[in-house]
Amino acid sequence: MKTFEINGNLKSEMGLGSRYPDFRRVIYSVRNFFIQYLEEEFMNSIDLYVDNATSNSGYTPKITPILGKYLIIKLGINPTDGEARIAFQFAHELMHFVYYAKHGIDKQMADEQEEVICSAAALIIVHNFYPEFFEQCNNYVKSLKRPEYRKGAEVAEMVAYHLGELIKKI
Secondary structure, three states: OOOEEEOHHHHOOOOOHHHHHHHHHHHHHHHHHHHOOOOHHHHOOOEEEEEEOOOOOOOOOEEEEEOOOEEEEEEOOOOOOOHHHHHHHHHHHHHHHHHHHHHOOOOOOOOHHHHHHHHHHHHHHHHHHOHHHHHHHHHHHHHOOOHHHHHHHHHHHHOOOOHHHHHOOO
């Protein structure tokens, strides 16, 4: 089994502090939801580490391959952000992980189609886990400047907010 780990330093007051248990629970819930539609072995095929941004840490959320050996997902969560935002960001980046697991850690950067699918995955997770925030997230996605992100709303609706159906499009 490969490694799946959340940065333990996020427990500190410099990280997420008292919000760390919520962050951790959401991350594991979303990952377990993905595992329902993908083999656990597949989801463990590449070491994955989850972290959160600190000041001046560059663009987030983002998934980055390191030394051709493992992946780091770095989210952009503030201690005051709600669980729906954590789930939304993580689901998008975790779908990028699925692409890496399928095509190899040296795959080319995400193309437009991959971003559409990742954007749709984020909406599907919010739709299933946090329906009270779905409309807000859906409107946010529909308002994004880049069309490949906006189209994710259309694709999520097209698959009836079912992650298994979305995964078939990869």
